[in-house]
Amino acid sequence: MTPETTLTAAPKTAAPATEGDPLVRVRNLKMYFPIYRGVLRRQVGEVKAVDDLSFDIFRGETLGLVGESGCGKSSAGRAILRLYDVTDGQILLDGTDIAPLSGRELRRLRPEMQMIFQDPQASLNPRMTVASIIAEPLDEHRRLDRRARMERVFELMDAVGLDRDFANRFPHEFSGGQRQRIGIARALALNPKFIVCDEPIAALDVSIQAQVVNLLEDLQERMGLTYLFISHDLSMVRHLATRVAVMYLGRIMEIGSRDQLYDDPRHPYTQALLSAVPEPDPAAESDRHRIILEGDVPSPANPPEGCNFCTRCPQVKDICKRETPAFRQMSDGRFIACHLV
Amino acid sequence: MLNFTIRRLLFTIPTLLFISFVIFFILDAAPSDPTGNLPLTIPPDVREKIRESLGLDQPMIIRYLLWCKQFFVNEPLNLLAQWGINIGDPDRLRVISFQTRSPVVDLIAQRMPQTLWVVGMSYVVGVLIALPIGIISAVKQYSWFDQMGTFISMIGFSVPTFFTGVLMIVIFSVWLGWFPSIYDTTLVVDSWRTLGLQIRQMAMPVFVLALFNAAQISRFMRASMLDNLNQDYVRTARAKGLRERTVLLVHVLRNSLIPVITVIALGVPQVFGGAIITEQVFKVNGLGQLLIIAIQGGDIPTVQTLTFIFAVLIVLFNLIADILYGILDPRIRYD
Amino acid sequence: MKLKSLLLGAAASLALASAAQAGRGDSGHLNIIYWQAASIMNPYLSGGTKDVDASSMVLEPLAHYDENGNMVPVLAADIPTVNNGGVSKDLTSITWKLKPGLKWSDGSAVTAKDVVFTANYCMDETGGCQQLAKFADVTKVEALDDLTVKITFGKPKPFPYGPFVGSTTPVIQARQFADCKGIKAPTCTEANFNPIGTGPFKVDEFRANDTITLSANQNFRDPDKPAFATVTFKGGGDAASAARSVLETGEFDYAWNLQIAPEILAQMEAKGKGKILAGFGPLVERLMVNLTDPNPKWGDERSTVKHPHPFLSDKAVRKALSMAIDRTTLVEVGYGKAGRVTCNVLPSPAIYNSTANDSCKVQDIAGANKLLDQAGWKRGPDGVRQKNGVRLSILYQTSTNAVRQDFQALIKDWWRQIGVETELKNIDAAVFFGGDQSSPDTFQKFFADIEMYANNFDGTDPEAYMGSWKCSEIPSPENAWLGANMPRYCNPAYDKLVAEMAGTADINKRAELAKAMNDMLMQDYVIIPLVWRGNVAARANTLAGVRLNVWDSDLWNIADWSREK
Secondary structure, three states, rough: OOOOHHOOOOOOOOOOOOOEEEEEOOOOOOEEEEEOOOOOOOOEEEEEEEEEEEEEOOOEEEEEEEOOOOOOOOHHHHHHOOOOOOEEEEEOOOOOOOOOOOOOOHHHHHHHHHEEEEOOOOOOOOOOOOOEEEEEEEHHHOOOOOHHHHHHHHHHHHHHHHHHHHHHHHHHOOHHHHHHHHHHHHHHOOOEEEEEEOOOOOOHHHHHHHHHHHHHHHHHHHHOOEEEEEOOOOHHOOOOOOOOEEEEEEEEEEEEEHHHHHOOOHHHHHHHHHOOOOOOOOOHHHHOOOOOOOOOOOOOOOOOOOOOOOOOOOOOHHHHHOOOOEEEEEEOOOEEEEOOO | OOOHHHHHHHHHHHHHHHHHHHHHHHHHHHOOOOOOOOOOOOOOHHHHHHHOOOOOOHHHHHHHHEEEEHHHHHHHHHHHHHHHOOOOOOOOOEEEEEOOOHHHHHHHHHHHHHHHHHHHHHHHHHHHHHHHHHHHHHHOOOOHHHHHHHHHHHHHHOOOHHHHHHHHHHHHHHHOOOOOOOOOOOOOOOOOHHHHHHHHHHHHHHHOOOOOOHHHHHHHHHHHHHHOOOOOHHHHHHHHOHHHHHHHHHHHHHHHHHHHHHHHHHHHHHHHOOOHHHHHHHHHOOOHHHHHHHHHHEEEEHHHHHHHHHHHHHHHHHHHHHHHHHHOOOOOOOO | OOHHHHHHHHHHHHHHHHHHHOOOOOOEEEEEEEEEOOOOOOOOOOOOOOHHHHHOOOOOEEEEEEOOEEEEEEEEOOOOOOOOOOOOOOOOEEEEEEOOOOOOOOOOOOOOHHHHHHHHHOOHHHHOOOOOOHHOOOEEEEEEEEEEEEEEEEOOOOOOOOOOOEEEEEEOOHHHOOOOOOHHHHHHHHHHHHHOOOOOEEEEEEOOOOOEEEEOOOOOOOOOOOEEEEEEEOOOOHHHHHHHHHOOOOOOEEEOOOOHHHHHHHHHHOOOOOEEEEEEEEEEEEEEEOOOOHHHHHHHOOOOOEEOOOOOOOOOHHHHHHHOOHHHHHHHHHHHHHHHEOOOOOOOOHOOOOOHHHHHOOOOOHHHHHHHHHHOEEOOOOOOEEOOOOOEEEEEEOOOOHHHHHHHHHHHHHHHHHHOEEEEEOOHHHOOOOOOOOOOOOOOOOOOOOEEEEOOOOOOHHHHHHHHHHHHOOHHHHHOOOOOOOOOOOOOOOOHHHHHHHOOOHHHHHHHHOOOOOOHHHHHHOEEEEEEEEEEEEOOOEOOOOOOOOOOOOOOHHHHHHEOO
């Protein structure tokens, strides 16, 4: 039995770059974390980690979500997977709004959507063997006998390139790359349709990063997975993503196809962000004009009036400091939130 | 693990010998006089004779070596003799208490049941109530339950047992008359009725001590749970779609228990040490009371032997805690 | 006083009568609590009161002291005296006769050999016997026949009742302790924990420093006694909780030595479950008056007989100071039931108690003022009396102790009312009683005008105690301030009485002499007694027959104890 024949349970669909059938629709998603202070722990405010996100993720595609650290991209990923109770908004997974669900109903949908975490060391229970880590979701969601369960575990280990002999080892006995493979095998155990990859390679050595990225691509192709790929590594996102969304201070600034964004960034923030990416071509690299942003990112607990980017935007105008720019679709299909375009 | 255990056990031997010498030295340096508690009407020359008869006119080092011989050679041989294995002269000199003129080891054996019943039980009860309180407090952090738990722990921690003990005696023995205020060490449990009596007389001291123990352990449990609740693997477990109960009990609790179990293991020697104050308040004449009376009476052999046995237990349970840690946490390897 | 003793006697005979009607073991179980636990059942190896008392249930001496300090025969047929020929005329030997037919609890006969063995057991140099002092000057103990023992002393003993009188020196069985003499004494654990005795009870189980379980001795000489079949003797805890277990919860029948604040004890007694008993030995809280001048200007000669005190050498002043004191208030404030008003420095045993000084029992401020007026001490403008430029200004010292400081404050106020100015000083007990030659604050140096403390003596015989106030006992730099005569009292008449007592054997004559000495001290007002301090115990209401005894074990008459229905 080869992995190919069994790991294709999910329908294999074509992955158009910019259009098609959305698997995930996020509408006006808000994720605010309350701030408590004082002796009586009264709520004195909230951190607007995710503030009014709306976008679609199409079947089979990889949507890259980029932004500086602290911009809320990980919170967005977790909120979409309902690892948090969202403050407001809709998350439609295959047409079902999972935002208001909880408990048993939510758990029933868990096999559909999974997450690969940033820190493979911390995200694996140190007291469980590889086999039990991978098998645990199967116990919870599938009725399999012992043999079938072990068979499935071995399949998954094969699929992510882990030696079957390691099944009874503990996470701390593996290298970072191997741990991330365990994390991936675990995420795949229930044949999910949608996987959020939350900086899956950030904690790995550069040499290992490529292996893991290739594995992710390989698996996507074989199993028809849809990825939300969260990263601050713009080069990697360029390599991997079909479309890219740029976040700043809890909001999406610009979203469009990879080529649109990387070749012709329109939002001042996207421009600044991408100017930091080195060009592989030495000629182009020597032409590259780096845009240095002034000042610090404002606190998400106290975002500025108007456009969130107005405090640092090199092209800021008066209107930016008054009105929040609408999130509009451009003629070329991309969405952008900026008064200037 | 076995190698580690053997290596550690071998290492404890010089440590314990050193400890025993330090104890002996400190006891000798301390101004304690076995005749100090005698009525003032006993004249000084008689006191001097009493001291001589106790061997106190010998130099310290001789007395120490004598104690070593009595404790490390004669007592084990005597124990063997009780099991029918006789080696050497059966008239060996055992470690004899100054106060009671009886073998210290026999006294300790006589005291052990009370201490284990009361102090041991209170430890078990304390742990059993501490764990759920700690778990719930952590899971529902800042809820009213957590606040109550914190408050009760604070009380258990900071209000001394001689206060809670006497308070309970006044309430439950004097006003309500539910429980006896004085523990009967001669009670033999051989029927339902005597078992009932035993439970009644244990109730108050066990409760007072359990409150104190639970206060510490529940805090540990809570802190450890909180530590683990914020770990990534817990999020992973949730992402797996596990029931919240499974997440908490299988993932969080199991990992949180590791440090708590070591803390519990390290606390076990205290059980054998008895709870001096509580034993005194409720007249549970266990090891703690034996120690305090021996100290007051300048009974050096008893104090030395008891303290040394406590030292052995502490060293032993430290080792046990380390081994438990190694067994429970796969990340720890000792070899 | 008469009425009281009559009532006591009546109560005792009632108790006796009820006990006599009942048979052995009829009263069931008795619970005793000693907050200091007994360590051993052999008073020769531990002189602690708890151990002596515990063993007194099992082991008996030849004679006990009763609650009034009089000797009553126990194993002896009667008390030997010079008059009955039991004590030799030269006071160097005493011959005891045992009661016939006495049996040990194992059924064997008690003989004079057991008494001889006991004496030799204790007098063995290597045994560490803690009662050795009781055998002082004994040169020979011999059995004249099975029931007769002769004890010979190396010098005349007007009071030859050291060995075998009182629970500290009981008779032990020669057979049981035969192999336990000398260095082997401590190794006889079994014998030390379960001695075979003649007393009303025998040990069933001895748990050292914890609990003793006893049951009635079936071979006890009185077939109807003891009334209790079994006894639990519990040890441990503290005085307050022991009191509580008798007075408040009723779990125990008898609690010993309850040194607790009087108001707490009174509260507990108000619960109505038990009674507080007080027994009074010779312990008296007193003021010592310095007859010599403590003024620092005399340098090395301060507080020595070379310089009489400027105003305390006037007896009128001393007497006025005593008259101004309200002793009843002092008792209430400081000791409650554990204290009594006394006007004697030797208030007990009862035969030594004088009634000649009882006028001090009532405070008389007016009388004291009048006395001082007559003696020429006139009030100055500041209200302090003075004469010839000498002001009545007193430095009054004592040890640091809450009750003593209360007393100082009260007395200072009373003395103010008679025109005496008082400066108070308290000194840490370890220093005050410590006898450190280099410290100026010891009670022997007495660098003050008045000092207060309590003192007593061991046993029932006051001869040595009353000898404290001979001229030769005055502390001074010459004798390194050793000596017990704090007032620096020197009266040839007093010294003559002391010498006379040393040569008198008749107990009644000795009592007369002791009283005379006491009265001399009292009427010279060199010692001002304040409170007669006692021992306190508690008994359950249902426990009859207890006669609290400060001269012997609390449990000396436990054979007579019974349960009142």
